[in-house]
Amino acid sequence: xxxxxxxxxxxxxxxxxxxxxxxxxxxxxxxxxxxxxxxxxxxxxxxxxxxxxxxxxxxxxxxxxxxxxxxxxxxxxxxxxxxxxxxxxxxxxxxxxxxxxxxxxxxxxxxxxxxxxxxxxxxxxxxxxxxxxxxxxxxxxxxxxxxxxxxxxxxxxxxxxxxxxxxxxxxxxxxxxxxxxxxxxxxxxxxxxxxxxxxxxxxxxxxxxxxxxxxxxxxxxxxxxxxxxxxxxxxxxxxxxxxxxxxxxxxxxxxxxxxxxxxxxxxxxxxxxxxxxxxxxxxxxxxxxxxxxxxxxxxxxxxxxxxxxxxxxxxxxxxxxxxxxxxxxxxxxxxxxxxxxxxxxxxxxxxxxxxxxxxxxxxxxxxxxxxxxxxxxxxxxxxxxxxxxx
Amino acid sequence: xxxxxxxxxxxxxxxxxxxxxxxxxxxxxxxxxxxxxxxxxxxxxxxxxxxxxxxxxxxxxxxxxxxxxxxxxxxxxxxxxxxxxxxxxxxxxxxxxxxxxxxxxxxxxxxxxxxxxxxxxxxxxxxxxxxxxx
Numbered sequence: 001x002x003x004x005x006x007x008x009x010x011x012x013x014x015x016x017x018x019x020x021x022x023x024x025x026x027x028x029x030x031x032x033x034x035x036x037x038x039x040x041x042x043x044x045x046x047x048x049x050x051x052x053x054x055x056x057x058x059x060x061x062x063x064x065x066x067x068x069x070x071x072x073x074x075x076x077x078x079x080x081x082x083x084x085x086x087x088x089x090x091x092x093x094x095x096x097x098x099x100x101x102x103x104x105x106x107x108x109x110x111x112x113x114x115x116x117x118x119x120x121x122x123x124x125x126x127x128x129x130x131x132x133x134x135x136x137x138x139x140x141x142x143x144x145x146x147x148x149x150x151x152x153x154x155x156x157x158x159x160x161x162x163x164x165x166x167x168x169x170x171x172x173x174x175x176x177x178x179x180x181x182x183x184x185x186x187x188x189x190x191x192x193x194x195x196x197x198x199x200x201x202x203x204x205x206x207x208x209x210x211x212x213x214x215x216x217x218x219x220x221x222x223x224x225x226x227x228x229x230x231x232x233x234x235x236x237x238x239x240x241x242x243x244x245x246x247x248x249x250x251x252x253x254x255x256x257x258x259x260x261x262x263x264x265x266x267x268x269x270x271x272x273x274x275x276x277x278x279x280x281x282x283x284x285x286x287x288x289x290x291x292x293x294x295x296x297x298x299x300x301x302x303x304x305x306x307x308x309x310x311x312x313x314x315x316x317x318x319x320x321x322x323x324x325x326x327x328x329x330x331x332x333x334x335x336x337x338x339x340x341x342x343x344x345x346x347x348x349x350x351x352x353x354x355x356x357x358x359x360x361x362x363x364x365x366x367x368x369x370x371x372x373x374x375x376x377x378x379x380x381x382x383x384x385x386x387x388x389x390x
Numbered sequence: 391x392x393x394x395x396x397x398x399x400x401x402x403x404x405x406x407x408x409x410x411x412x413x414x415x416x417x418x419x420x421x422x423x424x425x426x427x428x429x430x431x432x433x434x435x436x437x438x439x440x441x442x443x444x445x446x447x448x449x450x451x452x453x454x455x456x457x458x459x460x461x462x463x464x465x466x467x468x469x470x471x472x473x474x475x476x477x478x479x480x481x482x483x484x485x486x487x488x489x490x491x492x493x494x495x496x497x498x499x500x501x502x503x504x505x506x507x508x509x510x511x512x513x514x515x516x517x518x519x520x521x522x523x524x
Contacts, residue, residue: 033519305456306404309396313405322428322456331428346428379410379460381421381432381452 002315004361008202008293008354009179010319014245015204022206022246025241033238034229043240050247057250059187059198060213067231067243070210071178075102075145076199077212077234078174082143082195083110083218086172090140094121096128096157097337100176105332107145120146122235125286126155126338128329133165143172150182152321152350153285154294156184161262163192172218178202178210182253183261183292194218200242204355205249209242224255256355264292264353271295271351274366278373284335284348289338293353296321297345298335301383307349310372316365321348343382396457397491402463408468411450420510422503429455431463431507435478437515439477444475458493458501462486466504469519475512481505 001325005013016096018076025046033047041324066377095107097119107117118136120128125210128146137144144166149156161173166173177186181196182203188196200206214220214233226235253260275281280300299307304322311318321332321343330336331345333352340348351365377383395406416498423429431453449471451463466486470478483505487493488490491505 170470196472220455301454303455303459306460309404309457342426346425379407379452380454381430382425382454 004316004364005096006316006318006351006353006357006361006365008357009154009291009350009352011207012204013203013356014201014206014353015249015252015373018205018241018245018248018253021126022227022241022245025244029240030199031164031240032225033240043238044242046240047226047238050243052249053062053211053247054198054211055253058181058198058213059189061216061363063231064188064213064216066212066214066233067246068212068230068234069239070196070201071100071176073234074103074199074210075100075174075176075211075280076106077223078195078197078214079103079106079110079145081117081233082172082174082218083113084221084223085143087115090142091115092118092137092138092141094118094133094141094144094171096122096146097149098126098147098334100151100178101273103145103147103176122155122337124339126150126153126160126334127289128157129284130158130161130165130296133162135166137169137171141169141171141234143174144175145174147176147179148186149177149184149291150285150292150334152332152340153296154179154352155286155292156180156289159193160191163186163340167192168208178201179291181351182250183257183334185257188213188326195220200246200249200259203249203253206242206245209246215320223351233319248309260355261292264357267353267357267359268292268295268361271353271362272297272364275351275369277366278370281373282344284338284340284344288312291352293357295351295353297349298340299347299349299373300343301380302347302373304346304348306376307347307372310376311365311368314368314372316368318349318351320350322346395494397437397493397516398464399489399491400457400461400493403464403490404457407451407460407464409450409464409471410452412452413450416450416459416511418511418513418515420507420512420514421508422510423455425454429453429459429501429503431455431459431503433463433467433504433506433507433511435511435515446473446475446478448471448491451504456497456501458497459503461490462493462502462504463507465489466508470508475515479509479512481508 033043181198200209304320335345413434436448
């Protein structure tokens with residue numbers, strides 16, 4: 001059977017060159033970078049070189065990059081670390097209602113610890129309003145955390161404009177760039193970003209590795225204690241193969257950025273047009289300010305997990321914001337914040353393209369999708385009722 | 391969620407659901423669930439009344455919901471077709487899940503309501519019978 005992977009926002013296949021670069025750091029170059037001997041020095045050299053690669057990709061200095069275990073840990077250090085370091089200055093944090101749970105759950109934790117959090121609303125396209133950002137800032141605001149691009153609907157926020165507002169008020173700006181890094185150009189100075197989270201496995205690197213950019217002079221406390229690694233902000237023996245793999249993935253992403261964007265945008269737009277040819281299928285997220293690989297639609301009268309399952313049985317791997325796929329009883333908080341009703345949120349489908357996605361893959365999805373929707377709608381009591389009313 | 395989390399039997403009933411559709415002039419119709427929770431099951435029954443004995447002569451379903459919701463609706467129609475109403479009322483949601491070779495724990499409550507939809511259909515039938523007597 002065909003096997004088409006359209007869930008690149010969840011994770012990506014590791015690039016063969018990334019694996020090749022990593023292997024020697026399992027053996028023979030398996031040293032601990034803290035060791036003084038030759039094994040250790042070789043590991044240290046590899047980490048230093050990787051740090052330069054990652055820094056250069058976002059216009060930062062190498063000593064502003066801290067390797068972590070991934071996006072979630074980077075987000076936790078950014079939020080909790082700034083909160084802890086700045087608690088005497090203020091206890092107010094601004095974020096949006098459509099952030100990843102790595103941000104929202106950490107904010108909920110901070111609220112219990114005595115901080116106040118403002119969750120900015122978004123418009124129907126998933127955009128945060130600059131007026132709202134401005135209005136939310138108070139004398140005791142210490143941090144604004146707004147994700148660069150949303151993982152579910154792909155909407156890209158005006159981070160540079162938010163950066164200018166943050167700067168004008170002397171408030172730190174953190175952005176979770178896990179979905180955008182490697183795909184969209186990022187310059188932390190031009191965009192006035194103080195902290196930025198990124199991850200390896202979304203860009204054809206390995207899982208379990210990420211980084212946090214922290215602008216020099218930014219006050220952040222560690223949230224984990226144990227040793228001198230990563231200048232004490234993230235102690236623990238460095239994941240050398242992971243760090244090398246991340247750097248290789250970053251290098252490839254920078255080389256291929258323009259080509260990947262062109263390729264994915266073209267196929268994305270073809271896929272959107274193909275899916276929307278089916279009646280009562282609506283695009284979620286911003287029509288233009290959207291990640292090149294993201295397609296998110298609501299299929300009315302059909303439940304998302306049924307769609308995923310039906311497509312999976314036809315060899316197409318996708319995801320949904322339906323409650324059945326979230327592990328809770330609630331549908332996607334992102335879609336609800338954008339004003340979708342429960343029926344639309346339960347019937348949402350996310351298809352995320354990658355560098356390996358082919359035109360034939362997209363053609364196949366466009367062929368199968370109407371058949372799957374028709375079969376499920378024929379079974380749906382909601383669809384049937386509508387037909388009778390007409 | 392992918393097909394991997396479901397038993398073969400669930401996948402079979404999801405892919406080839408039995409007794410899908412509606413019954414014109416059904417003797418009873420039952421619906422359970424709502425859009426907010428993401429599952430709606432609707433069951434139609436045709437009852438064959440022979441003296442005091444009432445049997446489910448035909449049964450159809452329509453479901454908006456996840457794989458488990460569709461599969462439980464499908465299998466319950468197979469299980470109770472031909473049963474007397476009293477027998478069919480003894481079928482529980484748990485029996486339905488067991489007949490499918492089990493359901494993932496997260497699906498046991500929200501999506502396992504097919505037996506309740508059947509009970510609602512029988513209740514509807516009996517209420518109509520009462521009305522006819524009046």
